[in-house]
Amino acid sequence: MQQIGLLQSVQVGKPELHETRITQDGTARSWRTSFFREPDPQARWLYTTYLEGNVQADKNNHGSPDQAVLLYAAANYPIWQAELDRPEMSSGGFGENFTVDGLTEETACVGDIYAIGNCANPGIWSALPMY
Secondary structure, eight states, X not given: XXXXXXXXXXXXXXXXXXXXXXXXXXOEEEEEEOOOOEEOOSOOOXXXXXXXXXXXXXXXXXXXXXXXXXXXXXXGHHHHHHHHTOTTOOTTTTSOSEEEESOOTTTOOTTOEEEXXXXXXXXXXXXXXOO
């Protein structure tokens, strides 16, 4: 198998409750998400529907065999750091589990199969909303 990318980092997260003031009267609204992930160098198992140590908050829309992990291109971070004026933004900033060098939206296609270590993960899907 030909190497086309390099796994730069692995991120995991667990559902957490967040509160934000979004109403005109300042009423707080709670929401639960596992979007915020932290880099973790520990070796992990990638199962059919999830990455060990990562818990999806919305299992109706995440965690199917086609949605076990989310990949994001490392090459996009400098662009977003400048666009959003957030130089501190780094791996995991878009809720991805795998940040990958050498693989972008220009080189990845729906239905591609990627191998990482002993795991072959079929398919690329468009990201769906994360709650």
